Amino acid sequence: MTRRTNNSLTDDLLRPVLETSTKFYVTTGLLALIVATGFGTWFYQIYYGLGVTGDNWPVFWGFHETNFVFWIGISHAGTLISAILRIVNATWRRPVTRCAEVITAFALMIGALFPLIHLGRPWLAWWLIPYPSERFLWPNYRSPLVWDFFAINTYLISSLLFLALPAIPDFALIRDRTTGWRNWFYGKLSLGWQGTPKQWHRLESAMHMMALAIIPIAISVHTIVSFDFSMAVVPMWHSTIFGPYFVVGAIFSGIAALNIVMAIVRKTLHLEKYLQPIHFHNLGKLMLAMSLLWGYFVFNERLVTWYGNTPHEMAALWSTQMGRYSPLFWTMIFFNFVLPFPLLAIRKVRSITATVIASCAVVVGMWLERFLIIVPSLSYKGTPYSWGAYLPRWPEIVIFSSSFAAMALLYLLFSKFIPIISIWEMKVGEHPHIKVAAEVQEAEAAGELV
Amino acid sequence: MTGMYGLFSTPELAQQAVDGLRASGVPEHEITIQSSEPLEEYRFGSRDRDTVMPWISVLGAAIGMATGYFLTSVTQQAWPISTGGMPIVTNWTNLIIIFELTMLGAVFASVITLMFAARLPRPLPKFYDREISNGKILIGVANPRDIERVERALRASSGEVRMMGTEL
Numbered sequence: 001m002t003r004r005t006n007n008s009l010t011d012d013l014l015r016p017v018l019e020t021s022t023k024f025y026v027t028t029g030l031l032a033l034i035v036a037t038g039f040g041t042w043f044y045q046i047y048y049g050l051g052v053t054g055d056n057w058p059v060f061w062g063f064h065e066t067n068f069v070f071w072i073g074i075s076h077a078g079t080l081i082s083a084i085l086r087i088v089n090a091t092w093r094r095p096v097t098r099c100a101e102v103i104t105a106f107a108l109m110i111g112a113l114f115p116l117i118h119l120g121r122p123w124l125a126w127w128l129i130p131y132p133s134e135r136f137l138w139p140n141y142r143s144p145l146v147w148d149f150f151a152i153n154t155y156l157i158s159s160l161l162f163l164a165l166p167a168i169p170d171f172a173l174i175r176d177r178t179t180g181w182r183n184w185f186y187g188k189l190s191l192g193w194q195g196t197p198k199q200w201h202r203l204e205s206a207m208h209m210m211a212l213a214i215i216p217i218a219i220s221v222h223t224i225v226s227f228d229f230s231m232a233v234v235p236m237w238h239s240t241i242f243g244p245y246f247v248v249g250a251i252f253s254g255i256a257a258l259n260i261v262m263a264i265v266r267k268t269l270h271l272e273k274y275l276q277p278i279h280f281h282n283l284g285k286l287m288l289a290m291s292l293l294w295g296y297f298v299f300n301e302r303l304v305t306w307y308g309n310t311p312h313e314m315a316a317l318w319s320t321q322m323g324r325y326s327p328l329f330w331t332m333i334f335f336n337f338v339l340p341f342p343l344l345a346i347r348k349v350r351s352i353t354a355t356v357i358a359s360c361a362v363v364v365g366m367w368l369e370r371f372l373i374i375v376p377s378l379s380y381k382g383t384p385y386s387w388g389a390y391l392p393r394w395p396e397i398v399i400f401s402s403s404f405a406a407m408a409l410l411y412l413l414f415s416k417f418i419p420i421i422s423i424w425e426m427k428v429g430e431h432p433h434i435k436v437a438a439e440v441q442e443a444e445a446a447g448e449l450v
Numbered sequence: 451m452t453g454m455y456g457l458f459s460t461p462e463l464a465q466q467a468v469d470g471l472r473a474s475g476v477p478e479h480e481i482t483i484q485s486s487e488p489l490e491e492y493r494f495g496s497r498d499r500d501t502v503m504p505w506i507s508v509l510g511a512a513i514g515m516a517t518g519y520f521l522t523s524v525t526q527q528a529w530p531i532s533t534g535g536m537p538i539v540t541n542w543t544n545l546i547i548i549f550e551l552t553m554l555g556a557v558f559a560s561v562i563t564l565m566f567a568a569r570l571p572r573p574l575p576k577f578y579d580r581e582i583s584n585g586k587i588l589i590g591v592a593n594p595r596d597i598e599r600v601e602r603a604l605r606a607s608s609g610e611v612r613m614m615g616t617e618l
Contacts (some may be wrong), residue, residue, distance in 0.1 A: 007584055130521060141522045142533045142543045150550040158557045165564065173486060175574075176583035191571035194578055198498035199568040200488035206564035209507040213556045220549060427487040 009426055010173065013419045016269045017174060018182075024416065031409035038402020041395045042117055050120055054392045059378040063396035064118040067403060069370040070253070071111030072152070072225050073246075074363075077254030078104030079159040080218035081286075083211035092282055094429045095274045095421045099265060100258050101163040102420070106410040107257070108156045110403050115148070117399060144227045151224040155217050162210050165203060168193050169424045222250040229373065235316040236305055236377045245297040252290035252336075253366035259283055259359035261411065263352060265420055274421055277352055284355040287362065288344035295337050315380040315387070324389065325376050328368050335365030453577050453614045454597060455482065455590025456604035461492045463607045464587040468494040470603035476591055482577060484588040494589075506563045507556045514555020518548035576614060586610075 045052055055062050078100035085093035116122045128149045130139050139146045171190035175183055193199065226246035229237040239245075259280060266275040305317050320329040340358035344350055375390050392400075414420070458464040464483070471481050478497070489495030522544035530538045564570070582588055594600040604611045 010583075010585075130525070140531055140533060141526065141547055142536055142540050147543075147546045150547050154550040154554045154557075157554065161557060161561050165561070168570070169486070173583045176580040187574065190574075192574045193570065194575065195484045195486055195582060196498075197483055197488075197495050199570075200485075200490070200495070201499050202501065202503065202564050202567040204488065205501055205503045206560045209504060209560040210557055213507075213511075213553045213560070217550070217553045217557075220546075220553075224546065424487045431491060 009430070010177075010423055012271070012273065013421050013423050013426065014174065014177065016415055017417065017419055018178070020416070024412070028409065028412060031405045031412065034402050034405035035409055038399050038406065041398040041402070045117070045395050045399075046122065050118070052393065053396050054390055055118075056388075056390075058381055058386045058388045059375055059390035061118075061374050061378060062390050063371075063392045063400050064114050065374050066367065066371045067400055068111055068114035068118075069225055069246075069374070070367050071107045071114065071403065072222060073250035073253045073366060073370070074257045075104045075107035075111060075155070075159075075254065076218055076222060076247075076250035077107070077256075077258040078102065079155075079162050079214050080104075080251065081255065081258065083162070083214045083218070086207065086211045087215075090282075091429065092278055094425045095271075095276075096258070096262065096279055096283070097425070098163070098166070098418075098422045099262055099275075099420055101159065102411060102414050103254070103257055103261060104159045105156070105163055106407055106414075108152060108159065109410075110406055112152050112156070113403075115145070144224065144231050147224045147227060151217075151221045155214075155221045158210065158214050158217055162207070162214060165206060165210070166422055166425065167418055168203070169195060170419050170422060173423055174419075219247055222247045229377075233382075234377050235310075235313040235380055235382070236301070236373075239301060239304075241297060241300060245301065248290060248293045248297055249366060249369060252287065252294050253363060255283055255287045255290060256359035256362035256366070259287070259355050260363065263356045263359075265415065269415065269420065271421065274426065280352045280355040281350055284344045284350045284358070287340065287355075287358065291337055291340050291344070291362070298333075312380060312382050312384070315384075316376050319376045319380060320372055324379075325372060329372055332365045332368040332372060335361040336369065452594070453482075453590055453592045454594055454600050454604065455577070455579070455588050455612055455614075456607065457579060457581050457586040457588055457610045457612065458607065459586060461485075461489050461495070461587060464489075464589050465492050465494050467589040467604055467607035470606050471589070471591065471600065474599040474603045475596075476594070476600065476603075480591055480594075482588065482590045482592060484578065484582050486582050486585060489587070501567065503560065503563050503567065507560045510559020510562075511552045511556035513559075515548055515552040517555070518551030519544070521551070522547050579612065 053062065053064070055064075082093070082097040082100045085097065116125050119125060128139055128146060139149075168190055171186045172193040172195065175186040175190045178186060223243035223246065226242040230239055230242035232238065262275050262279065262283075266272055302317065302321075305313050319325050339361045342349065343354040343358040379389055380387050456467055458467060464485075468481060468483070472478065483494055483497075485495070490499075523539050526539045526544075532538070533540075536543075577590065577592055579586070579588055589604065591600050601611055
């Protein structure tokens with residue numbers, strides 16, 4: 001076996017960690033400013049109460065809940081996809097996994113913040129934590145909000161561990177290649193890793209076991225988020241397919257987010273050699289499958305409602321097809337299905353640019369989908385005298401925008417401290433038998449093999 | 451502690467060194483191997499493969515499941531709250547909490563077992579070389595009984611031999 005000894009791979013992947021440009025500081029500063037504005041707006045909302053938002057009778061769930069469901073959906077990009085690719089031993093996964101896992105960790109943190117933002121008294125959120133107290137009032141385990149607490153925290157903890165464990169050998173690498181505070185800092189993070197065969201085997205076994213556990217956890221998380229809606233007897237919410245419908249939508253938006261992040265990372269950190277067209281090509285195919293599944297669920301959901309012809313359900317349905325919310329609905333259909341389909345289905349068109357365009361459309365479309373699930377149903381509940389409309393006000397829009405800045409900021413800071421592509425896993429990908437398999441896949445993707 | 455190790459630039463040379471050490475009578479468990487990547491295709495990289503880790507993860511899952519069951523049902527019986535005509539102990543809804551804690555138990559068990567099995571965290575031992583991070587593979591023997599034979603075996607495989615410890 002001939003091995004590369006020039007360490008170009010390690011150097012390339014460590015460069016973003018060890019070298020810092022002025023652009024980094026400027027971007028970080030700008031993003032931090034936007035995030036600070038978001039927090040400022042939240043404090044404004046806490047001080048003056050939820051009345052400053054557009055949430056009002058009968059629609060008490062608006063932008064904040066939309067963002068909650070949207071970000072939890074985005075979180076499905078990472079750990080779930082990474083776990084599936086690990087278990088099926090997809091050779092092309094290596095540069096993608098950590099990029100994806102980071103999205104999960106941060107999207108979950110941001111998503112989980114929105115129910116708190118929507119609380120009138122967020123300082124009481126800890127009442128959800130199950131512990132013996134003098135109030136003798138433990139959480140009610142029949143409440144979907146308590147299920148959310150358990151599911152999201154399980155997924156967050158598992159995802160953070162799933163992200164952190166394979167980073168240990170990379171921390172050791174940085175420890176050995178640096179001096180001063182970095183050597184001390186990464187020395188602590190590497191936990192004394194040496195790279196003995198036993199350590200490698202145990203690490204891979206642990207990753208395998210965690211991957212097996214994380215797949216059902218991820219599916220349960222979005223199913224449980226869907227229960228927040230489907231457990232309520234509200235028009236178009238009380239549906240048995242909401243669980244899988246939400247999971248498919250989450251994976252769909254998650255892959256789209258992953259594509260966008262990978263394209264940005266590739267360009268800004270100059271990782272073109274590692275994040276190659278094949279990665280966008282394969283994720284594009286996966287996204288196409290999800291687009292078709294999503295379309296199937298949307299059709300199913302609407303056909304059953306239309307066929308049932310219940311008056312209040314029809315009111316909610318028609319508001320999205322031809323009424324007040326119809327521009328948003330048809331935009332969603334265009335962004336989630338009409339536009340991505342040709343871009344992803346035709347192999348010659350499925351370039352990096354096309355995949356990223358489709359992904360941007362899907363992210364917007366999926367946010368609209370979350371909005372359209374929540375708001376029209378609350379606008380047209382069971383009794384016609386309680387019908388109404390919802391329009392967001394500036395605090396919600398500012399907080400919503402700053403959540404994207406928070407994601408970008410956290411991702412930027414992460415890529416500054418930890419290699420965004422797992423170095424040791426890339427090295428394993430260089431082993432001859434694995435490399436041959438990867439090259440065959442690449443040739444297939446490029447249409448060179450029939 | 452004393453020690454002697456060689457740094458090898460390819461796994462083939464490292465394998466030769468390990469074979470040489472074995473041939474010169476060094477017991478398997480005394481040979482230290484360190485690399486910056488897993489090299490499972492090679493005999494020296496595939497040792498210590500057997501593990502009971504999956505079973506410990508299953509045990510962790512079982513503990514998580516039991517915790518979930520007792521947390522929900524005991525709480526509901528200790529503080530009965532009548533909700534929407536549901537029974538006091540609602541097994542259907544409790545399954546969600548039980549499931550999450552089962553999975554969390556499996557995850558925690560996997561991580562804790564990894565830490566124990568890989569002996570992490572620990573201070574970086576003296577028997578280590580930063581060159582490993584530059585792609586070199588370390589093959590060595592701590593407290594060798596016959597230094598000359600060990601050195602010969604390591605040098606025979608074109609290893610860059612280094613010694614450590616005060617006695618050497």
